[in-house]
Amino acid sequence: MNKTWTELLDRAYEAKKNAYVPYFGFHVGAALLGENGRIYTGANIEGASFGVTVCAERTAIYKAVTEGVQKFKAIAVLSDSEEIIYPCGICRQVLSDFVEDDFTVICGNSKKEYKVLTFGELLPNCRIPI
Ligand code: THU
16 A cells, blocks of 8 residues: 555544534544645534535645645545545535646545545546636
């Protein structure tokens, strides 16, 4: 296994412990690798008005961006489930502002088993020419 991917999965696994999930009870963790070599972690934060819920991936992205980092190499995401999870549509759209098509997306499960995709595979044809 690629050493960077292992580290990102480990950090995502740790990050999911801080998820705030009183409604779904579904812990998700993410670890985002910046081009600066730093890792930004995130967990999902739910709200009683379900629309306010923020996924683990977006938490990690927003943490990094608000610390001045806008260029990224890879993200890992995993949950409590034995099923591999993949970023939701909103997170894919948010990622599209910050990553190129060759950005690496590591989708894992609770056993740290994983599948690797490129962002271009995850959300093809998403660039808006404005
Ligand atoms: N969730 C994430 O944090 N990331 C994903 O990729 C999928 C879904 C969260 C949102 C909500 O708290 C719970 O998982 C169920 O959708």
